[in-house]
Amino acid sequence: xxxxxxxxxxxxxxxxxxxxxxxxxxxxxxxxxxxxxxxxxxxxxxxxxxxxxxxxxxxxxxxxxxxxxxxxxxxxxxxxxxxxxxxxxxxxxxxxxxxxxxxxxxxxxxxxxxxxxxxxxxxxxxxxxxxxxxxxxxxxxxxxxxxxxxxxxxxxxxxxxxxxxxxxxxxxxxxxxxxxxxxxxxxxxxxxxxxxxxxxxxxxxxxxxxxxxxxxxxxxxxxxxxxxxxxxxxxxxxxxxxxxxxxxxx
Numbered sequence: 001x002x003x004x005x006x007x008x009x010x011x012x013x014x015x016x017x018x019x020x021x022x023x024x025x026x027x028x029x030x031x032x033x034x035x036x037x038x039x040x041x042x043x044x045x046x047x048x049x050x051x052x053x054x055x056x057x058x059x060x061x062x063x064x065x066x067x068x069x070x071x072x073x074x075x076x077x078x079x080x081x082x083x084x085x086x087x088x089x090x091x092x093x094x095x096x097x098x099x100x101x102x103x104x105x106x107x108x109x110x111x112x113x114x115x116x117x118x119x120x121x122x123x124x125x126x127x128x129x130x131x132x133x134x135x136x137x138x139x140x141x142x143x144x145x146x147x148x149x150x151x152x153x154x155x156x157x158x159x160x161x162x163x164x165x166x167x168x169x170x171x172x173x174x175x176x177x178x179x180x181x182x183x184x185x186x187x188x189x190x191x192x193x194x195x196x197x198x199x200x201x202x203x204x205x206x207x208x209x210x211x212x213x214x215x216x217x218x219x220x221x222x223x224x225x226x227x228x229x230x231x232x233x234x235x236x237x238x239x240x241x242x243x244x245x246x247x248x249x250x
Contacts, residue, residue: 028175030120031067032076032145036091038063039192041225044079045215048094048104049224049246051198055191057107057114062186064115073177074118076145078105080127080135083215083250090215096250102134109142116178120145120165123155132158143173196225199246200237210234215250222248 036043039059047056060077067075082101083093094101105121112119123144135141136159143163146152152164152171163173203211203222211217212226221244223234236242 028074028177029072030074030076031072034092035077039188041227042192042195043091043213043224044094044104045083045091046195046199046224047108048100048249049199049201049222050195051245051247052194053100053103054107055195055198056104057111058186059188059191059195060108060111060119061115061182061184062111062188062191064112064117065182065184065186066188068116068181072117074120074175075112076120076122077108077112078121079125080121080123080131080144081125082128082131085216091213098128098130098134100249101128101131102138102140105135105142106138106140109140113178114184115182116180118143118176118178123151127151127155129158132160136160143176146171196223196227196230197233197245199224200230200234200244201246201248202237202244203248208238210238215248222246 031038034043035047042059047053047059050056064075079092079094079101081093082098083090083096087093094104109119109121119142121142121144123146132155141160141162143165144155144160145165146155148166149171155164164171165173201222202220203215204218204220207218207220209219210221210223210231211219212223215222221234221238223230233242237244
C-alpha cells in the first residue's frame with residue numbers, strides 16, 4: 001500500500017513539504033493529500049457510494065493508526081461540497097446528497113479521532129450551504145481548513161463556529177494533539193478491497209458496459225478501480241448475475 005508523505009508542518013509559521021521520504025520529528029505535522037493518494041483507488045466518491053458507509057470509519061481509523069506511527073498529529077480530509085454535473089473533480093465529492101456527505105464526514109471523523117489523529121475538514125474550494133446545515137444539525141463542528149480569513153468569515157456567518165486553519169497558519173483556535181492510540185488491528189488492504197467491492201453501482205439501467213471513475217458515464221455499471229477482480233464482478237452485475245452493491249446518490 002502506498003502512503004504519500006506530503007505534509008504540512010504546523011506552528012505559527014507553517015511550510016509545505018512535498019513528498020518527503022521522512023516526516024520531520026519537530027513541529028505539529030498535518031497530512032494534507034487526497035484520499036486516493038493514501039489508499040489506492042479509494043476516492044471520496046467511492047466511500048460515499050458504498051453500500052456500507054460505516055467502512056469509512058474503519059478506513060479512517062486504519063489510516064490514522066499508520067499515520068500516528070509516522071508522527072502525524074492531524075489530517076485534512078473530505079469536502080464541504082456535493083457532487084454536481086459541472087464538477088471539475090467529481091471524485092473529491094462524497095455524494096450529491098448533503099446528508100450522505102455529512103454522514104461520511106462523521107464516520108471519518110470518528111475513525112481518525114479513534115486513532116488519535118486530529119481531523120480537520122477541508123473547506124477549500126466550493127462549499128454547499130446544505131452540507132453546512134447538515135453538519136450543524138448533527139452538531140458536527142469540526143475544525144476546518146480554509147484558503148483565507150474571508151472563507152472563515154463566510155462559514156462563521158453561516159453559523160459554523162469552530163477552529164479555522166489556513167495553509168499559512170491558524171486563523172482562529174489552535175492545534176490540538178490527541179494523546180491516545182487505537183488498540184484495534186486493522187488491515188488497510190482488506191478494508192480497501194471491501195470498500196471497492198461494495199461500491200459497484202448501477203449507473204444507467206438501460207446502458208451498456210462498465211465505467212471506471214466516471215460518475216456521468218452512459219455505461220450501465222460504475223466501479224472505482226481498474227483491477228481485474230473488480231471488473232469481473234462488475235461484468236456479472238451488468239449481466240444481472242450479481243446484485244449491485246453500491247448506491248448512486250447524484
